[in-house]
Amino acid sequence: MCGIIGYVGARPCKELVLSGLEHLEYRGYDSAGLVLVEPGHLHRARALGPVKHLREAAAGISSTATLGMGHTRWATHGGVEERNTHPFVSADGRFAVLMNGIFENYVELRAEVAERGHVLTSDTDTEALVHLLAEAYEGDLADTVRRIYPRLEGHFAFLVVCTDEPDRIVGARLAWPPLVVGRGAGETFLASFTPAFLSETRAIQLVAEGEIVIATADDVEFRRVADWSLQEHPIEQADESLEVAAKGGYESFMLKEIHEQPTAIDDTIAERFHNGRLQLDGIGLTDEELRSINRVLVVGCGTALHSGLVGRYLIEEWAQIATEADVASEWRYRNGVFDPKTLVLAISQSGETADTLAAMQIARQRGARVIAITNIMGSAVARAADGALYTRAGLEIGVAATKTFTAQVTLMTLLALHLGAVRGTIAPAEVARIGDELRLLPGLVQQILDDTSLDAQLDVIADRFAHDRFFLFLGRHLGLPICQEGALKLKEISYIPTDAYAAGEMKHGPIALLGEDTPVVAVATDSHVFEKIASNLEEVRARGAHVIAVATEGNTVIHHHAEHVLFIPRTRPELQPVLAVVPLQILAYKIAVRLGLDVDRPRNLAKTVTVE
Ligand code: F6R
Numbered sequence: 001m002c003g004i005i006g007y008v009g010a011r012p013c014k015e016l017v018l019s020g021l022e023h024l025e026y027r028g029y030d031s032a033g034l035v036l037v038e039p040g041h042l043h044r045a046r047a048l049g050p051v052k053h054l055r056e057a058a059a060g061i062s063s064t065a066t067l068g069m070g071h072t073r074w075a076t077h078g079g080v081e082e083r084n085t086h087p088f089v090s091a092d093g094r095f096a097v098l099m100n101g102i103f104e105n106y107v108e109l110r111a112e113v114a115e116r117g118h119v120l121t122s123d124t125d126t127e128a129l130v131h132l133l134a135e136a137y138e139g140d141l142a143d144t145v146r147r148i149y150p151r152l153e154g155h156f157a158f159l160v161v162c163t164d165e166p167d168r169i170v171g172a173r174l175a176w177p178p179l180v181v182g183r184g185a186g187e188t189f190l191a192s193f194t195p196a197f198l199s200e201t202r203a204i205q206l207v208a209e210g211e212i213v214i215a216t217a218d219d220v221e222f223r224r225v226a227d228w229s230l231q232e233h234p235i236e237q238a239d240e241s242l243e244v245a246a247k248g249g250y251e252s253f254m255l256k257e258i259h260e261q262p263t264a265i266d267d268t269i270a271e272r273f274h275n276g277r278l279q280l281d282g283i284g285l286t287d288e289e290l291r292s293i294n295r296v297l298v299v300g301c302g303t304a305l306h307s308g309l310v311g312r313y314l315i316e317e318w319a320q321i322a323t324e325a326d327v328a329s330e331w332r333y334r335n336g337v338f339d340p341k342t343l344v345l346a347i348s349q350s351g352e353t354a355d356t357l358a359a360m361q362i363a364r365q366r367g368a369r370v371i372a373i374t375n376i377m378g379s380a381v382a383r384a385a386d387g388a389l390y391t392r393a394g395l396e397i398g399v400a401a402t403k404t405f406t407a408q409v410t411l412m413t414l415l416a417l418h419l420g421a422v423r424g425t426i427a428p429a430e431v432a433r434i435g436d437e438l439r440l441l442p443g444l445v446q447q448i449l450d451d452t453s454l455d456a457q458l459d460v461i462a463d464r465f466a467h468d469r470f471f472l473f474l475g476r477h478l479g480l481p482i483c484q485e486g487a488l489k490l491k492e493i494s495y496i497p498t499d500a501y502a503a504g505e506m507k508h509g510p511i512a513l514l515g516e517d518t519p520v521v522a523v524a525t526d527s528h529v530f531e532k533i534a535s536n537l538e539e540v541r542a543r544g545a546h547v548i549a550v551a552t553e554g555n556t557v558i559h560h561h562a563e564h565v566l567f568i569p570r571t572r573p574e575l576q577p578v579l580a581v582v583p584l585q586i587l588a589y590k591i592a593v594r595l596g597l598d599v600d601r602p603r604n605l606a607k608t609v610t611v612e
Contacts, residue, residue, distance in 0.1 A: 001609060002071060002074050002610075004157065005024060005189065006169040009184065009217045012065065013036065014034070014063065014068065029601050035069055041163055043063050071085075084123055093163070097133065110127070113128050130160075133145070137164075139164070142168075149172055149174075172211070172213070177610050180194055182198075182200065184201040187217055203237065205233040211225065252398065258449070260403050262445045269414065270392075278435065284371060285387060295341065296312075296323040297344045297345070304356070310413075311416060312324065314416035319416055319419035319423055339368070347372075349375040350609075351375070352608045352610050372387070373390075375396065398599065417435070441578050455586070462590035470513065472498070473501070473523075476504060480503075482580045486581065487500035503522070504536065514543040521548045521584065546563050551566070552570050553567040
């Protein structure tokens, strides 16, 4: 979390830094700040809230500085206050620093600099760095960073500048927070993620873990901290799907991304079916190795885990491999037992989630094989795995994941089919049949999005229940992870408490929550558990609660069990999750809009979670 950008070149850079920050805002929007560096002095502006507030705060700075850097913050150490907003500047005004990550030994570092007489102006971990720099500087900024780096524990990517060297930015990385360099003609960018500068250049180089980068307008040096050796990194072309996004006429990114799902699903499937046969390039394991797998563990966080939970059912169904799924932050502290026959599937749209990365690393150390499933080419999870499979959803800006979820579920479906095909647990003809139905999904999602009567019905439901104090979501089998996802969407953007439960488990506790003011959302699509969920809905109705059911079109009995029915098109039960989640995304969206909330930037959240 937190987004950082730096620029050094020939152009006045205030606008470049601000617009870069706007494209990084999804990483955190508690506050934002920038510095513009001129020979002998620097200008700083900071503001609480989104980057547009920083834009206002910086309006009075008329500097034509051609070196600058900015930060958008997701608060970890220190409250959301201007004094805790990066960049931090040394008392003599010569040095400025900003960071994405954490100095784990910050208590010790802060105490140390305070003892030596520095006045700490913030509660952050980052500020100690600027005082250490000011103390240790002997005329060479990069060398100063080299000497300080071993003192810093944790995981970070930081940038520093000094007004004595107004031609360079020095950056450093430890562990997973990313740092990417953009190479333009006579100008260089440094950022957490390429979209920050993609409108200016597509030529990128990745700063590796344990490196210091020294960036000037015409040259970039990468040095390994351990031995100060020069490192070569190829210049690559940034992934086109990361094209800086615009709302394209939609009122929010989330709504736009909900509508991009047919394309995201289509693109995720397209390249992988050849004449009815599946090919998963990049999987990183031979067919022989896949045949030897006797256990699968799926790890991820939040929405990514929910797609893994769908995958769990499908892998068991088609590939007949024992599969479990767990929250990465919990699993990493379990004493998991592995061998080379265990396959770990690590799912992360951003490819940066700290807990998912840690879980992967532990799994590999213990001998498991790991495949990453991510939306970002070359991201940390992709690099940390034996193989990487990519969803093709394009850049997702809305903090609540939508199109990346349906793309992940699609990819998990393909992977489950592939495992089954390779292991011979599903007949080739059946794979081809399912493939044919899979290819219909984008059209069916489009049908849901185009269904004006469904939309009107969702409006009625949103009007009726937007001010209720609690929603319960109930599902069984493949409907359960979809309920978990629907409940997460609603709570994260509307701030209404929600719970998602296995419908059969309801009578063991949550039934006590039901009353005449409780909306209960159920995924009750046609499947072998439909009758079971129908009787659970009767138990709900007997308590006076209001049932909103997602059901398969043509189902004539569902009206007996629900007050509101959201019909979705028919497909085989294994593929229903991709369709069933769409009305739940739209319902969450409509409720949040009615409550006057910012759906793209829900409070306290960030799109990438690079801290534990
Ligand atoms: C919810 C949401 C989060 C993410 C989670 C993992 O809408 O987006 O729950 O799914 O933070 O993020 P990734 O997939 O980037 O690892």
